[in-house]
Amino acid sequence: MPGTVQSIERAAAVLRLLAAAPDGLGVADLGNALGLAKTTVHGILRTLHQVGFVEQDHSGAHYHLSDAFGRLGESYLDPNELRSRAINWADSLASRSGEVVRVGRLVEGKVEVVHHVFRPDDSDQNLDVGTTLPPHATALGKAVLAYDTSARPRSLEAYTTRTITDPVQLSEELATVRSRGWATELEEHTVELASIAAPIRGLGGLVVGAVGLAGRIERICDSRLRHRGDLVTMVRATADAIARDLRDDT
């Protein structure tokens, strides 16, 4: 049997003490109460601060529980924050690939488009931020669905003859996504179109959304209908860059 993790026990103790102190506590208060060195307490507090469980007051001397701690079931990353972190990298992906780029996240069983970059050919295109996409029929959707622990969509609507409508087949597809780390789609949502997407991992590995590109099959796939390796690499690098941005400054 694996042992327990001491730092998590200590973090839990810190959280209990903070929850009982409406005016907040300082590093020394916590160290004295728990019999821990100041540097240990400081490291725990910094981590808890980074994951958004505790906040510092204006002077920086006192810590208290953040209001986010009471709303753990809600999405921990604001969608507008995700867009502002993703915007440079998504632009860069669109200009390198020459395709439409979207950033999405899972909201109530659907993929909400958080950010949309036009295909860089200056043709007429409409911004579809705020609209939703079916998760089982898009690469963007599969890339977030594969890491979602809530219930799978029950009815799998067919958009084309290629849409995956069998729950077992979808489970297999999502297992593939998890093992590879990226998702694909081929005429499953719209005829003649294909897409590639990769999950964006925030702190602790939590998937906060996905970034992907979509375009005509002949540009996204090779002659044997395999998704082009160079595009997959670009999409994954973009997801990693956004994730790095999220982890660095939160």
Place this chain on the structure above:
Amino acid sequence: MAEQYVAAVDQGTNSSRCILFDRRGRLVSVAQREHRQLFPRPGWVEHDAEEIWRNVARVVPAAIRQIGAAPSQVVAIGITNQRETSLLWDRRTGRPIGHAVVWQDTRTDRLVTELAGDEGADRFADLCGLPLTTYFSAPRIKWMLDHTPGLRQRAERGEVLFGTMETWLIWNFTGGPNSQAQHVTDVTNASRTMLMNIETLEWDDKLLEAFDVPRAILPEIRPSSGVFATATEVLPGVRIGAALGDQQAALFGQTCFSAGEAKCTYGTGSFLLLHTGQEIVRSKHGMLTTVAYQIGDQPASYALEGSMAVTGSLVQWFRDGLGMIHTAAEIETLARTVDDNGGAYIVPAFSGLFAPHWRSEARGVIAGLTGYITKGHLARAVLEATGFQTLEVVDAMNADSGIALTALKVDGGMTANNLLMQFLADLLDVPVVRPMVTETVSLGAAYAAGLAVGYWPDLEGLRSNWHRAGQWMPHMDPARRATEYANWQAAVQRTFNWIRTEDQEP
């Protein structure tokens, strides 16, 4: 052959960044460091210039390291900077004399009123294109020389150097106090000092006399795009190919190379620039006449500029001052909890109003406040303030230039805010267009530097790099637009005459 890049150094109000661009104008890597904002007194804003140079010396190698490139793969450095922020330093030691006084600083309030005298704020506008306000460098230089004992004498003996941030950086890139350091500026930055003649593009004796500034402290004025020098520090051997003020750089990065093209950059403050070709257009509606850029020995291009002092910084205030949100991006989430502003309008005249009003005695108001207003409404009012300020500037610009704007090219951090971009399109009643590279300030500096060293052949080549990344179309009912604008204008009236001369801040 290894891929080559141009490094843009953007020395901004809050941070210094280095961005590498490839031949197709694509962003390849970014490194950034923030510097401290010093507020020694109400209305005073300063930066530590040594801290800024240290940051620049760190972010440049960091950006190169990020993609595993060698310094030799950088073909040119392009510098762009926060404008008007003024610094004096000791020629011999290279040490700054006090902190840099930032463009937002209003310490010259009283001095500016005195200088305007009976002739009014526009007394130098014929020569330099600018009205007398606390915004520009010349009053600031006079203030610094007058308030440091013995400094004026030292300045007259040639022991003191003046520069805006690009001058400070180039001087340090070329060795600082120990060598043949270059003390230079470019026409765009020089055009913001109030000391350069806007027609001859040279320091003007009448202006120097009026502001009591010794010629010995001033840098040499150069074209914006052209080799300034070869760096000996940080990136030894790499040519510095361009320097431009940040807003002019953004105009260049948006490839607004023809008369009639306009862009607006949304950041801490926001700045709308309209290219007016080689013609100097004098505004009757509070716009500034400024140099857009000069490429090598070609004639300079000019622009009309509308400046809004407080836009992104209003969101920062909402976050840091009021603690309503944790990150700037969250304001959109909060604003979307309500359908409209609930009748509330925030006019952020934190240090007076800029274009088109130029009222330094105005201070901010929240108008239309009722018990119905929630923080969601205030979040909307914060974002809408940026929209209304843009509309005021566009109206004035249309009146001056006689050309109605048909689309607005936007860039800057706030373009990530969809609610604001849609509100802008609704209010202006024209499409709002975001280019593929939002970092147009850095891109413009890179373009101008790359052009100087032959990395890019010509302006047409740069134009073909520009692509539309997003576009917001207007939907607002015209009657509602008119009502909203009228309410805003009524709120603006209520900010006037708040600071009275007898109780002016010291």
